[in-house]
Amino acid sequence: MGIEKTLETNIIRMRPEAEVALKTNDLHVHYGDFEAIKGVSMEFEKNKITSLIGPSGCGKSTYLRSLNRMNDTVPGAKVTGEIIYQGIDVNVPEVDVFEMRKNIGMVFQRPNPFSKSIYENIAFALRRHGMKDKAALDEIVETSLKQAALWDQVKDQLNKSALALSGGQQQRLCIARAIALKPDILLLDEPASALDPISTSQVEETLLELKEKYTIIIVTHNMQQASRISDYTAFFYLGNVIEYDETRKIFTRPKIQQTEDYVSGHFG
Ligand SMILES: Nc1ncnc2c1ncn2[C@@H]1O[C@H](COP(=O)(O)OP(=O)(O)OP(=O)(O)O)[C@@H](O)[C@H]1O
Numbered sequence: 615m616g617i618e619k620t621l622e623t624n625i626i627r628m629r630p631e632a633e634v635a636l637k638t639n640d641l642h643v644h645y646g647d648f649e650a651i652k653g654v655s656m657e658f659e660k661n662k663i664t665s666l667i668g669p670s671g672c673g674k675s676t677y678l679r680s681l682n683r684m685n686d687t688v689p690g691a692k693v694t695g696e697i698i699y700q701g702i703d704v705n706v707p708e709v710d711v712f713e714m715r716k717n718i719g720m721v722f723q724r725p726n727p728f729s730k731s732i733y734e735n736i737a738f739a740l741r742r743h744g745m746k747d748k749a750a751l752d753e754i755v756e757t758s759l760k761q762a763a764l765w766d767q768v769k770d771q772l773n774k775s776a777l778a779l780s781g782g783q784q785q786r787l788c789i790a791r792a793i794a795l796k797p798d799i800l801l802l803d804e805p806a807s808a809l810d811p812i813s814t815s816q817v818e819e820t821l822l823e824l825k826e827k828y829t830i831i832i833v834t835h836n837m838q839q840a841s842r843i844s845d846y847t848a849f850f851y852l853g854n855v856i857e858y859d860e861t862r863k864i865f866t867r868p869k870i871q872q873t874e875d876y877v878s879g880h881f882g
């Protein structure tokens with residue numbers, strides 16, 4: 615079974631039997647008068663990796679950032695429509711955004727570790743969420759660094775500054791920091807774009823391991839990366855989702871000409 619567009623709601627949905635981790639209903643994002651996202655309704659399947667692809671400026675980051683309310687603080691940005699997580703619309707003022715982001719975590723394009731030790735980069739967020747017990751903190755620091763495939767390289771230097779790590783290591787530290795809070799959903803905006811091929815493949819391996827536990831939504835400009843790691847791919851263009859399907863279909867036999875043109879490198 616492929617995905618289908620239901621007539622009643624126009625939601626682009628996965629296999630009907632699949633468990634949905636997150637969905638948006640008619641999501642619009644405006645920056646002032648400019649409409650960057652024009653009513654996107656789509657569902658993300660649990661424990662899968664979904665890639666968002668499309669030419670520069672088509673709204674991938676805008677859409678991704680909306681999913682955990684990162685656009686709240688962007689001047690002039692207005693997000694309307696529903697973002698349904700665990701049966702609740704998290705796009706309403708009453709939602710505790712700090713708590714919500716514990717469940718919907720984010721990793722940015724440029725690694726942004728705090729100017730603190732490797733250990734503190736992870737422990738800091740946990741303490742802010744009320745965890746004080748040293749042994750428990752130690753354990754989570756270790757498991758999240760292991761999950762992010764960084765532990766072996768840093769286990770003897772946890773007190774070293776995170777800024778002394780390589781770019782690829784810093785990005786994996788940021789992934790460790792995000793997963794230390796045990797989010798359900800991990801949003802990543804071009805997490806490997808600043809990395810060399812070896813670090814990129816390490817980050818990709820990490821993501822493939824993480825999908826056992828998490829639902830991953832990743833923006834990428836790298837078509838090979840999207841086809842290597844993602845189960846589903848959504849092609850964005852001018853603020854709309856043009857096509858959303860199983861990754862291999864998007865890359866081998868897309869249904870829509872614009873998708874075909876983009877994935878074969880004819881535009882964008
Ligand atoms: N803070 C902002 N204020 C005003 N306009 C913005 C802002 N951020 C993005 N835009 C506009 O919204 C549109 C979508 O931008 P967005 O960054 O989401 O695109 P993108 O698909 O992530 O592009 P890229 O692949 O280059 O990262 C663009 O036209 C951009 O100029």
Ligand SMILES: [Mg+2]
Nearest residue numbers: 674675676833
């Ligand atoms: Mg972007």
